[in-house]
Amino acid sequence: MPLDPTSGFISQTTNLGEVQNQGIELLVSVTPIRTADFSWDVNLNYSKNENEVISLGETESTSLVLNSAYNIEMRAEPGKPLGAIYAPQRATTAEGA
Numbered sequence: 714m715p716l717d718p719t720s721g722f723i724s725q726t727t728n729l730g731e732v733q734n735q736g737i738e739l740l741v742s743v744t745p746i747r748t749a750d751f752s753w754d755v756n757l758n759y760s761k762n763e764n765e766v767i768s769l770g771e772t773e774s775t776s777l778v779l780n781s782a783y784n785i786e787m788r789a790e791p792g793k794p795l796g797a798i799y800a801p802q803r804a805t806t807a808e809g810a
Contacts, residue, residue: 729777730770732795736762764795 738760746753766789769777779796780787787796 729772730789731767732764733767734762734764736760738762766791766793766795 739758741757742754744752744754768791769775769789775790777789778786779789785798785800787798789795790797
């Protein structure tokens with residue numbers, strides 16, 4: 714959150730809003746070969762996680778920039794994933810080139 718520069722600080726990190734997370738994680742472990750001198754273990758891990766910004770708390774903002782570099786922003790917006798990436802649209806001519 715931006716602060717008045719006369720405070721001596723330019724920003725403040727704060728917990729803000731509500732995020733919903735849900736997903737699944739599976740782990741399968743097998744040992745297809747096991748001898749007295751050797752064992753071969755195979756592990757397979759699968760995860761699918763989704764999150765959604767539910768609210769931005771008591772702020773009047775509809776979007777918060779979490780991080781920005783090279784004109785690309787990571788934002789928090791209600792109804793979208795936390796840290797959704799936004800980049801400027803490419804400039805084109807009327808013909809689309």
